[in-house]
Amino acid sequence: MIPLAAVPLVVAALATPAQAAEAKPPRVPVGTTAAWVVFDRQAGKIVATKNAHRKYRSASVVKILIAIDYLERRKSVPSADAGLLKIMLRSSDDDAASAFWDRGGKGQIITRTARKLGLSDTTPPPASKPGFWGYTSLSAYDIVRTYRYLLDTAAPKVRDTILGHLRQATPCGTDGFDQTFGIPDALPRPFAVKQGWSGFGTTPPLRCDAKATAAPMSWVAQRATGSGVPDYGRPVLHTTGLVGKGERYIMALLTAQPVGSTWSSSVKRITSLTRDLYRNVS
Template sequence: MRTKRWAAVAAAVPLLIATPALAEAPPKVPAGTTAGYVVFDRVAGKIVAHRLAHRAFRSASVIKILIAIDFLERTAKPTVRDLATLKVMLRSSDDDAASALWDRGGKGKIVTRMARKLGLADTSPPPAAKPGFWGYTSLSAYDVARTYRYLMDRADAKVRDLVIGHLRQATPCGTDGFDQYFGIPRALPKPWAVKQGWSGFGAVPPVRCSPTGAGGPLITPQSQARLPLVPDLGRPVLHTTGLVGKGDRLIFVLLTAHPAGGRWNDSVKRTTTLARDLYRSVSM
């Protein structure tokens, strides 16, 4: 029903899907890993690579982009404190900052507002039983690509410049101590602007990224086990999304779910390799 509800809206600002012209073969997804991706060429005005584009994943920290857009579009004059909260949320993926803005915006109502406004057919709020779990939002690679298109083509310049400006300065470390330079930052050439997402690897990274900061705990696989409406419960997810290339030519979205109990380092390696091979497969 969700797809039908937003189908008419989504059709109003379509992402044109075309058969990609490939420089190399499409990336091979490892057994046990689920990957959905969309690469949109802003110069050509079409999708040049896609796989499981409408498959729902739990958002993890990728939802922080929608939280930021919603807050900025509803707040005429953000305070200095507001701007500092947005900065650490977007650059260093700070969970406490996201939770503060999530609560102020009405929790799942943020997702509902943004899905309607942007025409996100595959995006829905967390289950009613877990309203504070913003990382349990469901979304697809297609919808994340639409979100970046909205920022670049339709959003007010002040909103675009603030959000994308922070994503251009994404820090190597999240404030929870995890290394967030997997995927795009490690595999693709600069320039890029990125928003990463990870969930299901526990609260403590195997090797703490440096420099470090104070952040909220990640959602563990144990805490996910009772929510059957959330995609890939019990499986860790790792997402790498953003703008790539001169003039922000490519919108690059890669969402991945890994085998249950999968280790951080192995999942990072798979995701980074997929990002590299996907980028190489796209002819520019």
């Protein structure tokens, strides 16, 4: 089998003038920095791209890499850890991610997975912040490559566990934030998603689920300077996953929102961008 790292993400051929007129790229709101890559699995090529290699802080999207590393280093998964994987991937639980992060050697998890998957833009958090898994740097290109690895190369137990949970992502994160922005709100089912958000504090403006437990103290609540962290001081909001009939498209849309943005305004911006991006390729 040819290693995934040796297989490039082919970019679609340039469109004709008529096609270009019909398919205009989404307009990024003023003050927002956006990057995206959409890979068409049926055509075998990238069909939309912008700032593909721009680095963003990962927020919770890194939980996919944490899960890959954990599963590929074990022959079996204890029931307690299976429960942690489930809540980490479906409901973006931070405490579960921190447990795996500490056990896996923190930044070594990112070094191992980046090397194995051929992720050129993915690096661990700064050495001064080893516990901040959400400060991992990554790009839209690398996220798409990660989903391709899961679909085409990973062992069935790894692929089925991770994508199985992402296909059943819950509307609410365990921290009380509504994680239906972007792909879930903008696109029709079916889809499998992993969302990411950072810089909006630990208390959502309106709890997604009144029955949820109090938001845990996690990496987003910690105090630190921003040296070496992409877009530190700006909220980031990311939506990624498999979309379309037969999960035809792999989509990664990363955004750094304007300083001081509210949760509601940021959610509206990324959801609108997601809808326009999908219309542009489907």
